[in-house]
Amino acid sequence: MNNNIKLKKIGKQTVKLDNPPKIIAAYSIVGPKEGEGPLGSYFDEILNDDLFGKESFEKAESEMLYTAITAAINRGKLKEEDIDYLFAGDLLNQLTSSSFAARELNIPFFGLYGACSTMSESLSIASMMIDGGFANYVVAATSSHFSAAERQFRFPLEYGSQRSPLAQWTVTGAGAMLLGKEGNFPEVTHVTTGVVKDYGVKDANNMGAAMAPAAVDTISMHFKDTGRTPDYYDVIVTGDLGKVGKEITGKLLLEYGYDIRSNYYDCGDMIFDDSIQNTDSGGSGCGCSAVVSTGHFYKKMIRKEIRSMLLISTGALMSTTSSLQGESIPGIAHAVAIEFKD
Amino acid sequence: MNNNIKLKKIGKQTVKLDNPPKIIAAYSIVGPKEGEGPLGSYFDEILNDDLFGKESFEKAESEMLYTAITAAINRGKLKEEDIDYLFAGDLLNQLTSSSFAARELNIPFFGLYGACSTMSESLSIASMMIDGGFANYVVAATSSHFSAAERQFRFPLEYGSQRSPLAQWTVTGAGAMLLGKEGNFPEVTHVTTGVVKDYGVKDANNMGAAMAPAAVDTISMHFKDTGRTPDYYDVIVTGDLGKVGKEITGKLLLEYGYDIRSNYYDCGDMIFDDSIQNTDSGGSGCGCSAVVSTGHFYKKMIRKEIRSMLLISTGALMSTTSSLQGESIPGIAHAVAIEFKD
Structure with a gap:
């Protein structure tokens, strides 16, 4: 035993x-x-x-x-x-x-x-x-x-x-x-693991919409599990929902009773300036939340400009084969709470 | 701290x-x-x-x-x-x-x-x-x-x-x-995690040879780390090296001072009978060690026909793109010790 x-x-x-x-x-x-x-x-x-x-x-x-x-x-x-x-x-x-x-x-x-x-x-x-x-x-x-x-x-x-x-x-x-394990650095305090969500979006050119339900599910589950509310975090950061998915996520979370809009950022929305870079709905890819979290947000934590972040990288789990076979796009999102308690 | x-x-x-x-x-x-x-x-x-x-x-x-x-x-x-x-x-x-x-x-x-x-x-x-x-x-x-x-x-x-x-x-x-956590069942007692090994094999039709160095590395590291010798285990089981890779692995391990040949099995070598099934060097794929470990060996443990197993599933980490770009095939192997101590 x-x-x-x-x-x-x-x-x-x-x-x-x-x-x-x-x-x-x-x-x-x-x-x-x-x-x-x-x-x-x-x-x-x-x-x-x-x-x-x-x-x-x-x-x-x-x-x-x-x-x-x-x-x-x-x-x-x-x-x-x-x-x-x-x-x-x-x-x-x-x-x-x-x-x-x-x-x-x-x-x-x-x-x-x-x-x-x-x-x-x-x-x-x-x-x-x-x-x-x-x-x-x-x-x-x-x-x-x-x-x-x-x-x-x-x-x-x-x-x-x-x-x-x-x-x-x-x-x-x-x-x-x-x-x-040691030193005065930002810490990972909580891990909220996502379940796969699929609301039937089939457009592989609109992955933000496909991933948004997964982000909403994981973020609301994080708040429910921890008893925290959106204002606990200085920043709540999704991975690469882009403009479209970010807007959907902010609105859908209201229906769960969580208003994250005042401190909510999306790495895909931040990394490019569509007005001059022609990037349409924003950045995506594994590298998107990787470089924005390690580059931008981690540095802001080290400089103590922010003290706490909920990072929710988001994934669209289709392949070209699954899309050609008529499948919709399942999404997943994993949340990690990073806090600098010093 | x-x-x-x-x-x-x-x-x-x-x-x-x-x-x-x-x-x-x-x-x-x-x-x-x-x-x-x-x-x-x-x-x-x-x-x-x-x-x-x-x-x-x-x-x-x-x-x-x-x-x-x-x-x-x-x-x-x-x-x-x-x-x-x-x-x-x-x-x-x-x-x-x-x-x-x-x-x-x-x-x-x-x-x-x-x-x-x-x-x-x-x-x-x-x-x-x-x-x-x-x-x-x-x-x-x-x-x-x-x-x-x-x-x-x-x-x-x-x-x-x-x-x-x-x-x-x-x-x-x-x-x-x-x-x-509970009950009278086979237990996972040790985990030996593999590093990627690449000895330059480029033939995607000879994956056993590509994966064998990784298997040899992880198996020898498991014995070194634990102080155990091959006779500790009732069976030592690699994933899907097939006939060719199995033979290479058994021979190469002799050079590291470990003779596993008397209690060594390979799931890929076991699952088909090439003489009537035309499967050439044997089975492969994630499913190979999955079904042979869960089907054959787990049942033998439950029946107490064997008491201990070192399971080493083996992976060839190439893609069609990497092979077309002239890359060799890196291999990896992870070992898990399963023991029924009852």
């Missing part, structure tokens, strides 16, 4: 971490377009060329992810061999960006797939690994690349296909967070 | 679980060909038709996974709402078998990708979640489908392409394990 394990769950989908892991370093690397956007000054590294000196966009994406992981480790004054686990995933078929980045690292590796929810998915499991006593140091990371995603999910760029105004622009970028 | 967390790591890549989770139920479902193979009598459910009444092989695979998950929960006399987390993954692009199965379940879901290593990957994280106090009940599951995998990774079956004698046959099947 194992009754000596105290259950850390509070409510249906949330765990409260007894020994909140610290995010001791973070690193963000983005493509040229992201660097020219409104958050450009926050990113740690901006590429001049989205091929990053490689022969293919896919290889460039993997190199970006490797760069983010190793730079976060270096920034934490650690070495590769100090890291107990790497949790990473990406959008490419069979997760090759992550696997090929992990190939260059002698770190035990768990591959994750949550589509664009991967930043908070990896951060969730990484945090539980430290709190549960399985690791001293863990890296959570993810990436995406516009050109690699376009040709895999839609059309090769050379076709010059027209974009829908509801479409989002996959972010070229990678972000990594290094978690540890 | 969080020095009150006792680190459970022993050695570089292994954790010893203080409160070993119990595998309280398991379920396996396979296609007709697997049912006709040497292990047919062990599987819980054998399909007459590998479309499983669905319109596509992909939908059939997802339904098989859903069936395995719900049947394992039922067999444990639990309900969907009792399950704290589902950890699942599969081979299809963007993990649609798992996501679409999870869509039908109101269970917090983490998607994983480890190619054919997913059974032991999901079992590893699921076990740590229970041991760490984050869950009372967790399901670990995975699936694959020959016809869905062939058309995604190789050619549509209608082309009638010739197979290489080194090729493996993707298993049509899904397996699920239900983990909990």
Whole structure:
């Protein structure tokens, strides 16, 4: 009998971490377009060329992810061999960006797939690994690349296909967070894990609408499980719902009794300026919430401009095959509460 | 400072679980060909038709996974709402078998990708979640489908392409394990997490050779970390190295000082009889180690025919894109020690 394990769950989908892991370093690397956007000054590294000196966009994406992981480790004054686990995933078929980045690292590796929810998915499991006593140091990371995603999910760029105004622009970028146990850093205090939600949206050019119900479900469940209200957090940040999905999410949450609109941000809505960058509904991709959380928001926490953040990365779980077979788009969202209690 | 967390790591890549989770139920479902193979009598459910009444092989695979998950929960006399987390993954692009199965379940879901290593990957994280106090009940599951995998990774079956004698046959099947804290069941005692290994094999029709170095690395690391020797286990079971990879693994481990050959099995080598089933080097796919571990070996443990197993599912982490771009095939292997101490 194992009754000596105290259950850390509070409510249906949330765990409260007894020994909140610290995010001791973070690193963000983005493509040229992201660097020219409104958050450009926050990113740690901006590429001049989205091929990053490689022969293919896919290889460039993997190199970006490797760069983010190793730079976060270096920034934490650690070495590769100090890291107990790497949790990473990406959008490419069979997760090759992550696997090929992990190939260059002698770190035990768990591959994750949550589509664009991967930043908070990896951060969730990484945090539980430290709190549960399985690791001293863990890296959570993810990436995406516009050109690699376009040709895999839609059309090769050379076709010059027209974009829908509801479409989002996959972010070229990678972000990594290094978690540890000690030091004066922002902490992961709660993890609310999402269930898959599908309200029947079939338009793969309107993923914000497909993901919004999942975001609404996870955010409302987080508040219900923790007893917190939206004003508890300085910022509530969804991953990549874009303009359309953000508006839907804000409105739908009102029906659950939560008004998040005054402190609600969406990484996809923030990263580009559509008026000059022609990005339609906003940014998307695993890299979107990865670089905005590690670049913009983590830095704001370290500078104590904000003290608490609920990060909810959101994923659309379709494939080109499932869409061609007439399936609707299931969504998922995982929430992580990050607080700087100092 | 969080020095009150006792680190459970022993050695570089292994954790010893203080409160070993119990595998309280398991379920396996396979296609007709697997049912006709040497292990047919062990599987819980054998399909007459590998479309499983669905319109596509992909939908059939997802339904098989859903069936395995719900049947394992039922067999444990639990309900969907009792399950704290589902950890699942599969081979299809963007993990649609798992996501679409999870869509039908109101269970917090983490998607994983480890190619054919997913059974032991999901079992590893699921076990740590229970041991760490984050869950009372967790399901670990995975699936694959020959016809869905062939058309995604190789050619549509209608082309009638010739197979290489080194090729493996993707298993049509899904397996699920239900983990909990109590009762007299086999326990997960140790988890050894793999690092990515790539020795330069580029032949996607010889994945056993590509994955063997990862298996050798993780197995030898498990023995080194735990101080155990091969004779500690009644059976040492790799996932889907097939005939070629199994032979390589047994030989390579001799160089590390470990002779596992007398109690070493490979799920891919066991599931088909090539002499009458024309499966060349053996079975592969996430479903291979899933159904052989849940069907054959778990049942042998419950019947006390074996008392201890080291399960090492093995994954080849390439995609069609990475192979077309000239990349070699990285491999990974995760080991889980399962012991029935009663």
